[in-house]
Amino acid sequence: MLRTALRNLRRHKLRFALPALAVLLGVACVSGSLLYSGAVRSAMTESWTASRPDVSVEVRPAESAGPPGTGSDGPRIDEKLRQRLARLPGASAARGTLEGGAFLVGPDGQLVGSRAHAAGAAYVPGRGGADPRYPLAVGRGPRDAGEIAVDAASARRTGYHIGDRVRVVVAGKVHRVRLVGVFTAHDPRLAAGGTLTAFDRATAAGHFAPAPGRYSSVTLTARSGTPPTELADSVRRQLPRGLETVTRTELDAEAAESPDSRKLSQLLLGFAGIALIVSTFLVGNTFTMLGAARAREYALLRAVGATRRYVQRLVLTEAVLVGAVASVAGYLLGIGVAHALGGFFDAAAGGVEASVRPGLLEPTPLLAAFGVGIGVTALAAHLPARRAASVPPVAALRTAEPPAPASLRRRQLLGAGVTALGGLTLKAAAGSPDPMGLLLPAVPLLLMGVALLTPLLATGVTRVLRAPLRWLAGVRGTLALANVRRNPRRTAATTTALTVGLSLVAAVTVTVASLGAMARDEAERDMPTELRITAVDFGEIGDDVAPRVARLPDARAVTPVTGTAIETGGDGHGDGGGDGGEGGGEVLSAVAVDADAVPRIPALHVRSGSLERLGAGGVAVTREAAREHGWHVGDRITGRFADGRGRVDRRVVAVYDGPEALTPALLPSDALPARSGTEAREAAPVESVLVTPRQGRADGLKREIRHTLDNPALLVQDRADVGREAADGFSSLLRTMYAMLSVTVLIGALGVANTMGMAVHERVRETGLLRAVGLDRGGVRAVLVLESLVISLLGAALGLVTGGVVGAAVVGGQEGAVLTVPWGTMLLLFAGSAALGVVASLIPSHRAAAVPLRTAIGADGE
Numbered sequence: 001m002l003r004t005a006l007r008n009l010r011r012h013k014l015r016f017a018l019p020a021l022a023v024l025l026g027v028a029c030v031s032g033s034l035l036y037s038g039a040v041r042s043a044m045t046e047s048w049t050a051s052r053p054d055v056s057v058e059v060r061p062a063e064s065a066g067p068p069g070t071g072s073d074g075p076r077i078d079e080k081l082r083q084r085l086a087r088l089p090g091a092s093a094a095r096g097t098l099e100g101g102a103f104l105v106g107p108d109g110q111l112v113g114s115r116a117h118a119a120g121a122a123y124v125p126g127r128g129g130a131d132p133r134y135p136l137a138v139g140r141g142p143r144d145a146g147e148i149a150v151d152a153a154s155a156r157r158t159g160y161h162i163g164d165r166v167r168v169v170v171a172g173k174v175h176r177v178r179l180v181g182v183f184t185a186h187d188p189r190l191a192a193g194g195t196l197t198a199f200d201r202a203t204a205a206g207h208f209a210p211a212p213g214r215y216s217s218v219t220l221t222a223r224s225g226t227p228p229t230e231l232a233d234s235v236r237r238q239l240p241r242g243l244e245t246v247t248r249t250e251l252d253a254e255a256a257e258s259p260d261s262r263k264l265s266q267l268l269l270g271f272a273g274i275a276l277i278v279s280t281f282l283v284g285n286t287f288t289m290l291g292a293a294r295a296r297e298y299a300l301l302r303a304v305g306a307t308r309r310y311v312q313r314l315v316l317t318e319a320v321l322v323g324a325v326a327s328v329a330g331y332l333l334g335i336g337v338a339h340a341l342g343g344f345f346d347a348a349a350g351g352v353e354a355s356v357r358p359g360l361l362e363p364t365p366l367l368a369a370f371g372v373g374i375g376v377t378a379l380a381a382h383l384p385a386r387r388a389a390s391v392p393p394v395a396a397l398r399t400a401e402p403p404a405p406a407s408l409r410r411r412q413l414l415g416a417g418v419t420a421l422g423g424l425t426l427k428a429a430a431g432s433p434d435p436m437g438l439l440l441p442a443v444p445l446l447l448m449g450v451a452l453l454t455p456l457l458a459t460g461v462t463r464v465l466r467a468p469l470r471w472l473a474g475v476r477g478t479l480a481l482a483n484v485r486r487n488p489r490r491t492a493a494t495t496t497a498l499t500v501g502l503s504l505v506a507a508v509t510v511t512v513a514s515l516g517a518m519a520r521d522e523a524e525r526d527m528p529t530e531l532r533i534t535a536v537d538f539g540e541i542g543d544d545v546a547p548r549v550a551r552l553p554d555a556r557a558v559t560p561v562t563g564t565a566i567e568t569g570g571d572g573h574g575d576g577g578g579d580g581g582e583g584g585g586e587v588l589s590a591v592a593v594d595a596d597a598v599p600r601i602p603a604l605h606v607r608s609g610s611l612e613r614l615g616a617g618g619v620a621v622t623r624e625a626a627r628e629h630g631w632h633v634g635d636r637i638t639g640r641f642a643d644g645r646g647r648v649d650r651r652v653v654a655v656y657d658g659p660e661a662l663t664p665a666l667l668p669s670d671a672l673p674a675r676s677g678t679e680a681r682e683a684a685p686v687e688s689v690l691v692t693p694r695q696g697r698a699d700g701l702k703r704e705i706r707h708t709l710d711n712p713a714l715l716v717q718d719r720a721d722v723g724r725e726a727a728d729g730f731s732s733l734l735r736t737m738y739a740m741l742s743v744t745v746l747i748g749a750l751g752v753a754n755t756m757g758m759a760v761h762e763r764v765r766e767t768g769l770l771r772a773v774g775l776d777r778g779g780v781r782a783v784l785v786l787e788s789l790v791i792s793l794l795g796a797a798l799g800l801v802t803g804g805v806v807g808a809a810v811v812g813g814q815e816g817a818v819l820t821v822p823w824g825t826m827l828l829l830f831a832g833s834a835a836l837g838v839v840a841s842l843i844p845s846h847r848a849a850a851v852p853l854r855t856a857i858g859a860d861g862e
Contacts, residue, residue: 023276026330056231060218093220100120122208131183131198140181147177150182152183183198268740284380284493298391319378426446494751506804526660588625589665593690616653619637748836
């Protein structure tokens with residue numbers, strides 16, 4: 001049997017080439033995703049381990065305790081504890097952790113590297129004068145607030161050298177310092193495209209310490225000959241309640257379980273799974289077409305004694321061999337895919353040198369490649385193998401054409417039922433507050449129903465196209481449509497792969513375009529003033545920003561915006577009287593603003609009272625909040641701030657309407673409890689600074705603010721900028737989704753090319769007869785090109801319509817979303833499908849036209 005299967009593969013190698021290529025692409029996606037994800041985990045683990053070579057034990061707040069803060073009930077990690085731990089017999093050193101966000105500014109005035117991984121840390125020299133975590137390559141360590149050292153990768157990217165004056169942004173403020181050292185470091189933040197800036201210990205404490213004299217954690221280095229577990233036991237006996245001891249082994253295990261790498265792996269494997277599902281349609285269609293073409297061969301095998309089981313096993317063996325070859329090639333291509341993913345995500349992270357190096361023979365990706373490749377191919381060939389085994393021996397004696405295929409009535413009824421079920425589930429998903437639970441079954445049901453109905457749809461579409469195509473292409477168009485209608489099941493199987501791929505692309509396009517438009521409109525509508533200052537992602541706004549902007553002559557009103565919350569006590573309303581006590585109230589979100597500036601914000605519409613009295617012990621609430629709580633101007637709101645740091649006892653001075661950013665209540669900034677030392681570190685950050693310019697001076701003031709602040713970690717935006725930024729995030733998401741779904745569309749195009757290629761083999765005599773009655777070589781090519789074009793456009797139309805319906809359902813499940821169909825993109829996808837159809841037919845049509853006339857007429861018909 002194996003020899004027969006190998007002989008069949010050699011004889012039909014061209015027919016098996018495209019399905020093998022489809023499986024190969026799917027396997028490459030799977031193995032590449034696994035290789036890349038594994039390499040990322042290994043690189044991050046190794047980087048984390050190498051970044052702290054001096055750590056044997058770490059002391060940190062227990063998960064059940066609060067943050068490493070400062071309250072009397074929280075864990076206290078301070079200098080006194082560090083010194084006590086450093087004196088333990090098994091410890092050679094104890095180091096307090098001082099780390100936080102720090103943006104390095106490049107010579108071009110832009111932030112360097114990934115903002116999410118821009119870090120600052122303390123340079124702590126040991127007994128030899130060097131810091132074991134940051135070994136210097138050039139220069140020396142920083143000694144005061146005017147000096148820094150940076151990692152070698154950042155120095156190369158920026159071109160900075162020892163002695164250069166550079167800028168660093170920490171806690172929203174720009175610091176101009178001198179570069180005195182460049183160090184090498186193995187740090188996961190650097191591997192992710194970030195930067196690492198080292199400050200002297202005193203400066204780092206001022207920037208990053210949770211409070212004066214406090215640390216976020218303490219790490220200890222064991223003396224030579226002291227096991228880390230023994231040191232951990234000694235440390236544990238010295239710790240107060242709320243702190244825990246973690247050994248180096250446990251820290252390394254935590255680093256290996258990165259949630260980000262796990263999510264990335266799941267995302268990549270999800271798209272690889274879609275590609276494999278689409279591949280099954282192509283493989284199944286190929287074996288179905290081969291089974292029909294080789295029916296007489298199977299009948300002869302049965303006639304000479306082969307059993308049904310033998311024929312079925314023969315076809316499955318061929319499928320397994322195809323899958324094995326595709327798996328080997330797919331795994332090798334997967335190594336390249338893993339490297340390409342590394343380059344793609346490295347570039348997205350800011351151009352850091354690739355630190356991810358996928359291995360060549362990793363066991364899990366290798367086993368997955370063969371398991372998936374062989375399994376998918378065998379599964380797709382199972383039904384065609386059963387059909388091949390059912391061919392009776394008497395079929396070997398037939399010389400006429402095979403009987404007409406069975407009626408499509410049952411398939412059409414089943415397709416209508418499945419499509420209706422999918423549509424109803426999709427409609428329920430659109431009205432559900434949590435649509436994903438219904439979308440997961442709805443989308444496959446809808447696609448399955450459309451696939452079952454495709455023969456009927458293909459017949460109807462070709463009937464409609466008959467007259468236009470005859471007018472445009474004459475007899476060539478008529479012949480092309482006749483070929484499409486000849487076998488509706490085959491047409492449906494061919495278009496299904498393309499339909500699935502394009503339906504996913506269309507669903508993503510409609511969904512992302514709608515959500516992007518909604519985000520843009522909401523961002524523009526929610527902006528209270530003509531200009532707004534915000535920090536970049538993971539950045540902060542310094543306390544000095546608002547005062548500096550307020551001094552500019554074109555600034556009419558400037559206010560920082562800080563979010564807070566009030567635990568109200570009782571109902572708190574009445575004739576300016578009872579406070580209602582405390583307890584039993586609710587949490588009221590509030591926004592702290594400048595009391596003098598807020599009356600000059602045009603977006604606030606006062607319905608009763610006056611915002612001018614906000615600074616005189618007042619609070620303003622929206623009409624909705626007032627209606628919900630029964631508040632009126634003059635009522636008192638009492639309680640305490642939700643963080644427990646201060647009391648609230650203020651009168652309602654205004655009821656207003658305004659954008660969401662300034663709702664549901666307004667407090668003056670000086671109403672927030674004064675904080676210093678310990679509490680200052682935990683104070684709510686300034687979320688934005690709102691700027692109302694003088695009439696007609698918005699553009700000029702925007703330039704003045706940028707020049708005055710000279711801080712690349714701050715964004716000065718008008719409404720158009722805010723809307724564009726909100727939509728840009730969705731545009732980048734759409735590009736990523738397109739890149740990952742492109743493989744499924746490519747496999748769909750391979751399905752069209754595969755069908756056309758096999759049609760050439762089946763119609764050799766037919767082609768010869770057409771040539772004999774006057775159709776030239778160009779006519780033969782035109783017939784096949786038109787046939788491929790019709791099939792591709794049919795699959796594209798079904799995919800785009802189905803995907804558009806799915807996208808509309810997803811958008812309908814989002815509160816406030818308005819359906820936005822990017823018609824230009826949809827037309828481009830449709831035109832691209834037409835181009836794919838033409839390209840897919842070029843080689844088959846050329847081969848068909850190249851067959852000599854006498855050879856074609858003398859060929860056996862099938």
